[in-house]
Amino acid sequence: MAFGWGDFYTWRYILYLGNIHSSCEYTDVSCDIMTTLTTRNEIVKTKRIIGSELTKMQKAFYDEEMLQYYKDDNEEHLYWEKFDCIKNEETDYSTFNKIIGLDHSDIDTFTNKLTGKLTELFKSINATDFIML
Numbered sequence: 001m002a003f004g005w006g007d008f009y010t011w012r013y014i015l016y017l018g019n020i021h022s023s024c025e026y027t028d029v030s031c032d033i034m035t036t037l038t039t040r041n042e043i044v045k046t047k048r049i050i051g052s053e054l055t056k057m058q059k060a061f062y063d064e065e066m067l068q069y070y071k072d073d074n075e076e077h078l079y080w081e082k083f084d085c086i087k088n089e090e091t092d093y094s095t096f097n098k099i100i101g102l103d104h105s106d107i108d109t110f111t112n113k114l115t116g117k118l119t120e121l122f123k124s125i126n127a128t129d130f131i132m133l
Contacts, residue, residue, distance in 0.1 A: 052091035
């Protein structure tokens, strides 16, 4: 399994891309991806490491001053909806981090090139699931 994320401490839903195979055409790259939209809370309950990462991110972006703005507008509940994992326990696990670059400057073909490289990467590490937060 592999996963990626963006500004997910504010996202309520998570796109779960499961079961990566190589049987259908996506642009010029062969892959078959079953997509499922799930809630952040469902992922936290079923994927303990990803839940821990969400907790770490929410703690990193938590801002007392911003919370006060929400309180002043009587909308504190909206702030806490964004930080619903902040009080969860963090899980320790081993990691290996590597920055991977793609030297390709043609914007018209970048998406296809990136898709191909990601598919190659997932196959080489035997990833069966990809979760995008």
